[in-house]
Amino acid sequence: MPAKESSSPLARWTRDGGQMVLELSGDWRRGGGTADIQGEAPDEAPARYDTDELGDFDSTLPAFILSHLRSVAKPGDDAKPPLDGLPPDLRGLMELALAVPEEVEARQTPAEFSEIKKLGKTSINVWASVLSVAEFTGQSVLALGRFVTGRARFRARDFWVIVQECGAQALPIVSLISFLVGLILAFVGNVQLANFGASLYVADLVGIAMFREMGVMMTAIIMSGRTGAAFAAHLGSMKANQEIDALKTFGFDPFDFLVLPRLLALVLMLPLLTLYANAVGIFAGMLVGAAVGIPPVLYWNETVATIGLTMASLGVFKSVFFGAVIAMSGCLQGMHAGNSSASVGEATTRAVVASITAIIILDSGFAAIFTVLDI
Amino acid sequence: MNNSPENPQAKITVRDLTMAYDSFVVMRDLNFEVAEKDIFIIMGGSGCGKSTLLRHLIGLLEPAQGNVFYGNENFTAAGPLERVKFIRRFGVMYQSGALWSSMTLAENIAMPLEENTELAPKAIRDLVSYKLSLVGLSGYEDYYPAQISGGMNKRAGIARAMALDPDILFLDEPGAGLDPLSSRRLDDLILRLRDSLGSTVVIVTHELSSIFAIANNSIFLDTATRTQGAVGNPTELRDHSENPAVRLFLRRGEKSEPPSIPMS
Numbered sequence: 128m129p130a131k132e133s134s135s136p137l138a139r140w141t142r143d144g145g146q147m148v149l150e151l152s153g154d155w156r157r158g159g160g161t162a163d164i165q166g167e168a169p170d171e172a173p174a175r176y177d178t179d180e181l182g183d184f185d186s187t188l189p190a191f192i193l194s195h196l197r198s199v200a201k202p203g204d205d206a207k208p209p210l211d212g213l214p215p216d217l218r219g220l221m222e223l224a225l226a227v228p229e230e231v232e233a234r235q236t237p238a239e240f241s242e243i244k245k246l247g248k249t250s251i252n253v254w255a256s257v258l259s260v261a262e263f264t265g266q267s268v269l270a271l272g273r274f275v276t277g278r279a280r281f282r283a284r285d286f287w288v289i290v291q292e293c294g295a296q297a298l299p300i301v302s303l304i305s306f307l308v309g310l311i312l313a314f315v316g317n318v319q320l321a322n323f324g325a326s327l328y329v330a331d332l333v334g335i336a337m338f339r340e341m342g343v344m345m346t347a348i349i350m351s352g353r354t355g356a357a358f359a360a361h362l363g364s365m366k367a368n369q370e371i372d373a374l375k376t377f378g379f380d381p382f383d384f385l386v387l388p389r390l391l392a393l394v395l396m397l398p399l400l401t402l403y404a405n406a407v408g409i410f411a412g413m414l415v416g417a418a419v420g421i422p423p424v425l426y427w428n429e430t431v432a433t434i435g436l437t438m439a440s441l442g443v444f445k446s447v448f449f450g451a452v453i454a455m456s457g458c459l460q461g462m463h464a465g466n467s468s469a470s471v472g473e474a475t476t477r478a479v480v481a482s483i484t485a486i487i488i489l490d491s492g493f494a495a496i497f498t499v500l501d502i
Numbered sequence: 503m504n505n506s507p508e509n510p511q512a513k514i515t516v517r518d519l520t521m522a523y524d525s526f527v528v529m530r531d532l533n534f535e536v537a538e539k540d541i542f543i544i545m546g547g548s549g550c551g552k553s554t555l556l557r558h559l560i561g562l563l564e565p566a567q568g569n570v571f572y573g574n575e576n577f578t579a580a581g582p583l584e585r586v587k588f589i590r591r592f593g594v595m596y597q598s599g600a601l602w603s604s605m606t607l608a609e610n611i612a613m614p615l616e617e618n619t620e621l622a623p624k625a626i627r628d629l630v631s632y633k634l635s636l637v638g639l640s641g642y643e644d645y646y647p648a649q650i651s652g653g654m655n656k657r658a659g660i661a662r663a664m665a666l667d668p669d670i671l672f673l674d675e676p677g678a679g680l681d682p683l684s685s686r687r688l689d690d691l692i693l694r695l696r697d698s699l700g701s702t703v704v705i706v707t708h709e710l711s712s713i714f715a716i717a718n719n720s721i722f723l724d725t726a727t728r729t730q731g732a733v734g735n736p737t738e739l740r741d742h743s744e745n746p747a748v749r750l751f752l753r754r755g756e757k758s759e760p761p762s763i764p765m766s
């Protein structure tokens with residue numbers, strides 16, 4: 128094709144014996160600069176087009192014409208505006224663009240809210256989410272009931288896969304974190320206790336801290352970031368893909384099928400992980416002890432003497448609740464996610480934030496109760 | 503190693519292409535050319551590798567063997583940076599629509615325009631509503647993909663593929679899920695785009711009526727032999743192809759007379 132010199136796009140409105148004529152000339156190309164519009168745009172569709180001087184064009188030209196035609200179209204008037212004088216290609220494109228009338232009903236006016244309305248909306252949303260948490264908890268209890276009576280339906284295979292994911296596969300990270308926590312506790316404790324020549328009490332300190340709080344806390348927080356988030360993302364994308372609807376239409380209760388195995392798996396595995404974390408923490412303390420001259424046997428005896436069965440079971444007891452909280456907030460947020468990929472991300476964030484907050488609040492509650500009960 | 507197409511005039515040249523997922527060979531030894539301004543159909547039974555071929559053409563998958571050329575440049579051998587300059591000229595509609603679900607339809611179409619052109623916001627808005635009008639969706643600018651129907655999603659995907667007036671338009675089953683009228687309008691649209699913008703169009707489809715109405719060239723992927731069954735104009739293939747599988751496919755499984763296709 129010979130390289131033509133491109134001229135800038137120009138549109139001119141003229142009146143020819145009472146009829147509006149739109150003269151189009153130049154090259155209407157995306158890179159060719161903004162169109163120069165001469166004459167005043169009328170509030171009617173042009174009766175005719177004059178395109179003798181028109182050069183090349185891409186979509187910018189039909190877009191320009193269409194935008195004028197749409198802006199002057201009368202609502203409810205289905206008559207097609209005349210397209211005389213347009214070159215055949217352009218005319219064909221315009222006919223296609225006008226073939227389906229604009230769906231005026233569909234247009235959404237962006238909602239404008241005053242501050243008061245926003246406040247109201249926020250309060251309603253907060254209340255709604257409280258309700259949805261309550262409803263979800265209720266449903267979980269019912270589902271547990273169905274499970275206990277053997278009427279809940281889910282695939283055992285799914286359950287074991289989830290058990291593996293939130294159990295065995297979490298071991299490395301749980302080991303690392305609880306080892307380091309045990310190490311830190313022992314080091315910090317030893318610096319102070321050594322002042323009194325009471326280094327041996329490092330064993331008590333590490334044992335009590337791990338068994339009562341740190342073991343279960345760290346494990347729960349790791350699991351909500353790891354597994355709670357995974358639950359929310361998994362169920363959220365199932366929701367977005369209508370996979371949950373597909374379950375429903377096959378007669379599966381999504382609650383039994385998706386939430387129950389996750390809930391059971393985590394309630395089962397979190398206590399075990401907690402026990403394991405406690406053991407690793409104690410082991411780390413023992414290593415530090417050995418480094419500062421406490422023989423492991425002595426360390427062990429001291430630990431066993433301080434920590435009775437009651438104290439050893441406190442953390443594990445709490446972990447049952449924490450496991451339920453993590454699984455439920457992950458599943459709740461996933462099941463209530465919106466339909467877009469972004470909403471899956473939001474659901475995941477909310478699940479983690481909600482479960483960590485709930486864990487900390489629950490833990491303070493437990494601390495208060497245990498103090499009152501003097502255990 | 504042959505590093506140039508035999509016919510540099512052709513828009514797309516595929517030479518000895520073998521497509522595989524790891525060790526699973528989907529199709530082998532594909533050889534065909536798509537000429538400038540062709541409306542080229544990729545057809546074949548479900549699961550035979552049509553979408554896979556499309557993904558090879560646009561560089562989402564790497565050939566196990568063979569080359570894809572655009573003009574006389576080797577696309578397969580090009581590095582990631584060189585490929586960008588090819589890919590800029592493509593418009594692609596995916597089989598599942600693949601609209602960005604967190605953006606409205608208008609934003610879906612505007613994003614390529616905003617990122618790749620210097621257009622003013624008003625011009626972009628006009629272009630967006632023009633593209634949506636072309637697929638019969640004007641008025642749905644502010645809807646999210648989840649709020650419109652399956653067929654509408656498909657059409658919005660086509661509008662997005664056309665956003666940049668691409669030189670080559672790739673459409674994966676654009677007609678599936680559309681009513682006969684929309685599907686007919688889509689055929690018109692494809693012809694118009696080819697005529698007005700000079701685009702080349704590569705379409706995966708099984709809709710026989712639209713194949714005969716718009717295509718001037720096609721490739722048939724044969725599941726039985728795992729290679730191309732025939733290349734050529736679909737009407738001629740239906741009447742004169744030597745490959746019985748091709749004739750059967752193009753006659754909807756009827757062995758003898760070709761179905762009467764109403765002339766448009």
Ligand SMILES: Nc1ncnc2c1ncn2[C@@H]1O[C@H](COP(=O)(O)OP(=O)(O)OP(=O)(O)O)[C@@H](O)[C@H]1O
Nearest residue numbers: 523526528546547548549550551552553554555597
């Ligand atoms: N990501 C993948 N990994 C492995 N195999 C795949 C993958 N995607 C597709 N396949 C296989 O490649 C073959 C061709 O798939 P492809 O999606 O190209 O089919 P198609 O011709 O587009 O079918 P349809 O008309 O149903 O869309 C199928 O056998 C499929 O199982």
Ligand SMILES: [Mg+2]
Nearest residue numbers: 552553554597
């Ligand atoms: Mg496909």
